[in-house]
Amino acid sequence: MKLRTVAVLALAVSAYGIYIAAALRSPLFDDNERERLAFLASKKQAAGVPFTDQQRREAEAYYRRFPGLDKDAFFGRNGPMGVRGAVEHYRRHGRHEGRVWGDDEKK
Amino acid sequence: MLVAAMFVAAREASDAPRRNVMFLTVDSLRADAMTPTLMPCLWKAALSSRRYTQHRAVSAWTAPNVISIVTGLSPFEQGVYSRANAIQDQWPGGWKVPLKRLANEGWAVAGTQAFMRADQYGNLGVAIEDDKDHIGWLTDLLLKKQPYVFWYHDVEVHLPYHPDAQFMPDWERMLPAGDSAARERMAALMRLSALPSSAYRFPLSDRPAVRALYEGDVRQFDAWFCGFWSYVERSKMLRDTLIVFTADHAEELAERGRVGHASTTRDATLHEEVLRIPLMIWGPGVVAGQVDQATDHLDIVPTVLAYLGKNFSTSPTGMATLGRNLLATNLPVRQWRALTSKAGFGEQNSADAHEFLAAVMDGPWKAVIRVRDEKLVETRLYNLDTDPTERRDFSGRQPEVVLKLVPPLLAATLGRRSPESGASAAAAAAPAVAPHWLFPDHSGVLRYESVRDGLTLRWSGDASLPYVLEYEAGEGASALSGEMQVLGTVKDFGKVERKFWDTYIVPYGRFRLRIGVKSADGLKSEWLDVRAEK
Numbered sequence: 001m002k003l004r005t006v007a008v009l010a011l012a013v014s015a016y017g018i019y020i021a022a023a024l025r026s027p028l029f030d031d032n033e034r035e036r037l038a039f040l041a042s043k044k045q046a047a048g049v050p051f052t053d054q055q056r057r058e059a060e061a062y063y064r065r066f067p068g069l070d071k072d073a074f075f076g077r078n079g080p081m082g083v084r085g086a087v088e089h090y091r092r093h094g095r096h097e098g099r100v101w102g103d104d105e106k107k
Numbered sequence: 108m109l110v111a112a113m114f115v116a117a118r119e120a121s122d123a124p125r126r127n128v129m130f131l132t133v134d135s136l137r138a139d140a141m142t143p144t145l146m147p148c149l150w151k152a153a154l155s156s157r158r159y160t161q162h163r164a165v166s167a168w169t170a171p172n173v174i175s176i177v178t179g180l181s182p183f184e185q186g187v188y189s190r191a192n193a194i195q196d197q198w199p200g201g202w203k204v205p206l207k208r209l210a211n212e213g214w215a216v217a218g219t220q221a222f223m224r225a226d227q228y229g230n231l232g233v234a235i236e237d238d239k240d241h242i243g244w245l246t247d248l249l250l251k252k253q254p255y256v257f258w259y260h261d262v263e264v265h266l267p268y269h270p271d272a273q274f275m276p277d278w279e280r281m282l283p284a285g286d287s288a289a290r291e292r293m294a295a296l297m298r299l300s301a302l303p304s305s306a307y308r309f310p311l312s313d314r315p316a317v318r319a320l321y322e323g324d325v326r327q328f329d330a331w332f333c334g335f336w337s338y339v340e341r342s343k344m345l346r347d348t349l350i351v352f353t354a355d356h357a358e359e360l361a362e363r364g365r366v367g368h369a370s371t372t373r374d375a376t377l378h379e380e381v382l383r384i385p386l387m388i389w390g391p392g393v394v395a396g397q398v399d400q401a402t403d404h405l406d407i408v409p410t411v412l413a414y415l416g417k418n419f420s421t422s423p424t425g426m427a428t429l430g431r432n433l434l435a436t437n438l439p440v441r442q443w444r445a446l447t448s449k450a451g452f453g454e455q456n457s458a459d460a461h462e463f464l465a466a467v468m469d470g471p472w473k474a475v476i477r478v479r480d481e482k483l484v485e486t487r488l489y490n491l492d493t494d495p496t497e498r499r500d501f502s503g504r505q506p507e508v509v510l511k512l513v514p515p516l517l518a519a520t521l522g523r524r525s526p527e528s529g530a531s532a533a534a535a536a537a538p539a540v541a542p543h544w545l546f547p548d549h550s551g552v553l554r555y556e557s558v559r560d561g562l563t564l565r566w567s568g569d570a571s572l573p574y575v576l577e578y579e580a581g582e583g584a585s586a587l588s589g590e591m592q593v594l595g596t597v598k599d600f601g602k603v604e605r606k607f608w609d610t611y612i613v614p615y616g617r618f619r620l621r622i623g624v625k626s627a628d629g630l631k632s633e634w635l636d637v638r639a640e641k
Contacts (some may be wrong), residue, residue: 032343039341042244088250 006053045082057103060087109633125213125254126391127348128411129245130177131335132338133328134169134265135368136354138162138383139154142636148333149352156352157393159433161401162386164356167369167377167447167464168584170227172355172404177231177258178204179408179421181431182446183519188460190370191591193229199543202423205408206232209415219244221561221601222611233258237602242338249342257409263328264358266371270323273332278528281315289313296320299585299614301371303452306583309361317361339514349390349414351407357384362496370450373587377445377466377475378497391413393434394609401468403443405430409586435558446520451589465520472505473497474512480519486513525572541630542568542622550636555608562600566622566632570595573625581615612639 023029063070063077063086070076075085090101119124138160143150164172171182174194185194194204210216210232217234219241233590236244241259248255282289292309293316309317339345359372361364362380369375388410408421413432422429431438444467448460466475471492477485488502488509502509545565547553568574576598579588591598603612617638623631 036341036343037250040246040250043242043338043342044250046242 041084041088045084054082054103055087058101059083061103062090062094062099062101064088119489125252125347126345126415127214127248127254128256128415129344129348129350130256130258130407131261131350131352132173132176133261133263133352133354133356135358136264136325136328136384137357137360137380138385140264140322141508145322146323146329146332148329148336152332152336152389153387156387156389156396156432157396157398159386159388159398159400159402161399162353162384163382163401163403163443163445164354164384164444165404165445167356167375167381167445168450169355169368169370170450171447172480173260174231175404176351176353176355176407177206177233179405180204181405181422183444183523184422184424186523187227188448188463188523189454189589190225190227191451191589193226194231196230200423202420203419204230204232205412205417205419206256208232208419209417210234213247213254215253215255216257217244217255220260220607222262222607223258223260224599224601233486235601245338245344246342248641249344250562260355261331262326262606263331264321264324264497265610266300266302267297267610267614268317268320268324270320270327270346274323274326276316276319276323278316278319278517281319286312289316291509293317294319294608295365300611301373301585301587301614302366303585304365304372304374306585307366308364309366310364311361317366321358321360345389346391349388349393349411352385352387352389353404353407354384357381363456368453370445373449375447375449375462375464377447377464379491379495384415398433398438400440401443402433402439403436403445405431406433406441410434444516444519446523448523452587455621459519460523463520463523465516469508469512471500472501472508472512474502474509474516476513476516476520478517481521483513483517488512498588540568540634542566542574542624544620544622544635545596547635547637552638552640552641555603555605558603559605560602562603564598564600564620564622566596568596570597575623575625577621577623577631578617580617582617585615587615608639609641613641615639 060083063083069086069089071078072085072089075089077085079084090099093099094101136302141149141153165175166172166182170187170190171185174180174185174187175182178194180194180429186192189195206216214235217236219236219239221235221237223233233457237248245255245257248257254483277291279290282293289310289312289442292307292313295307296317297320339350344350356368357380358368359376359378359380363376365372365376367492368381386407405421407430409430410433412421413434419534431441444465445531446463448463448464451460453520454460454462462477462479464475464477466473468491471490473489475481475487475489486502487500488505489497489499490501491497511634543566545567546563564576566574572595574593575590576593577588577590579586581587609637617636620635620637621631621633
């Protein structure tokens with residue numbers, strides 16, 4: 001019993017350690033990384049990578065389903081990526097959180 | 108919570124960026140143009156790079172050098188001796204070019220410039236994605252965290268030397284007073300993308316003006332590089348990207364009466380002025396510093412593969428001396444060899460070269476041979492220690508050095524013939540009618556606006572047959588003609604950049620095009636007369 005407790009604790013400490021190390025490198029805590037991603041996002045927008053009407057509808061639907069996200073400084077409509085921020089949010093977070101991507105009409 | 112933490116940690120680990128590579132090549136950039144005055148941005152960036160001061164090209168025109176840079180293939184192995192050839196798609200023993208193997212393992216391998224669709228760049232394993240610019244493409248991949256190998260080739264320094272106003276030198280002041288012929292030569296230098304040596308001879312008195320105009324283009328390239336390097340720094344590309352900066356070849360600047368390189372002088376030389384180019388490498392773990400050992404383009408792919416942790420062979424035949432990992436601590440000595448044709452110019456059949464120059468270095472000695480119709484017709488021997496500008500031929504006074512260097516070089520040079528292209532190798536049944544042009548469907552003026560989104564020639568006929576596209580361009584001494592083989596009824600040149608159109612197409616002015624079925628003599632379209640304008 002004691003051994004199992006120690007093993008679970010060790011596992012938990014390791015997992016949290018890795019998580020914190022990764023979190024510190026993420027845009028949430030790392031100013032450089034946040035600045036880098038914002039720069040790339042602005043470049044992507046400037047490059048005019050095609051964004052179809054269907055993609056735009058799906059992005060708006062994603063915002064509607066998750067109130068508040070459209071006001072987010074990074075992923076929101078007025079963030080450096082514009083409505084592409086919705087796509088980026090889904091790619092980085094939404095899909096891992098079990099959120100749904102797609103046009104409302106198709107749901 | 109524990110499960111969630113482990114899940115997120117695992118995801119972060121899987122999101123860890125893989126290693127990337129960028130080849131940044133600059134057409135015609137000489138090593139001696141790398142000065143803090145001419146290229147302040149590149150010079151500043153170079154201080155954090157590993158710099159190779161004795162780097163040499165392996166041929167005297169673009170295609171064989173680029174092929175060596177991105178495949179590691181020696182020009183003795185490539186089979187690309189004219190602008191109508193490409194390296195073969197299938198190699199003995201199932202060997203594949205390294206970039207194809209990387210693409211198979213998940214790397215996005217691409218270039219974004221339409222000229223990369225030209226025949227001589229075929230089968231390199233580089234996808235041409237010319238619907239995006241280079242910054243858009245790189246940004247996309249960096250955001251996706253998809254590993255990539257990217258090739259960008261800048262043509263700012265290539266002829267014609269016509270920099271924008273802020274970089275334009277006062278070249279007239281550098282010419283002898285009253286020399287109207289010199290002024291005409293400079294006008295040609297600023298207007299034409301090729302200056303055949305049979306028509307344009309530049310005396311030494313032209314050199315200061317020629318050099319100043321060339322340097323104007325170099326300054327203009329550096330201004331572009333400033334912006335690009337700012338992108339590299341702000342995107343933090345160097346955290347996971349190895350950037351290899353070099354030139355395809357260098358440039359003659361009237362040292363011996365010519366200006367340009369083999370495909371623009373329509374002549375061939377392997378003198379130092381056309382070979383000595385910069386090489387710099389940046390990337391994670393790359394220790395800044397200067398390396399004074401001799402290096403060449405064959406060393407680049409082994410360096411890249413070592414960085415990526417791949418052990419692919421870079422030679423399908425074992426014939427070439429394999430390149431080295433330039434980032435290794437100890438760099439073994441390797442013999443430099445070069446081979447050049449005249450890019451198909453001045454040949455009876457532009458797709459099949461009959462004249463070659465080859466060179467080899469051994470210590471201070473550099474032997475250069477000329478082979479015409481499989482016969483050795485000229486041998487030169489230079490001592491680069493005592494005669495770095497290669498003015499004195501020692502071949503008569505050093506027979507033992509000639510005997511050591513020339514026979515193996517000659518053996519490697521004999522038998523060079525271009526492989527049959529895919530189109531010419533295809534079986535063909537003779538059709539009954541000649542093809543006719545669908546686009547353009549009549550002679551006339553072609554302006555940039557009508558081709559900016561893509562230049563695609565189309566003709567009628569059986570799409571499964573091989574065709575021969577004959578072309579004539581320009582007039583007088585600058586005129587060129589040739590043919591390219593095409594499988595099917597479409598020749599897609601891709602999206603055309605303004606700079607490319609103005610630099611390579613407009614100077615020729617008039618073009619004539621005719622399409623014919625390869626296997627059926629006489630089944631040819633009418634000539635189409637097209638005038639290219641800005």
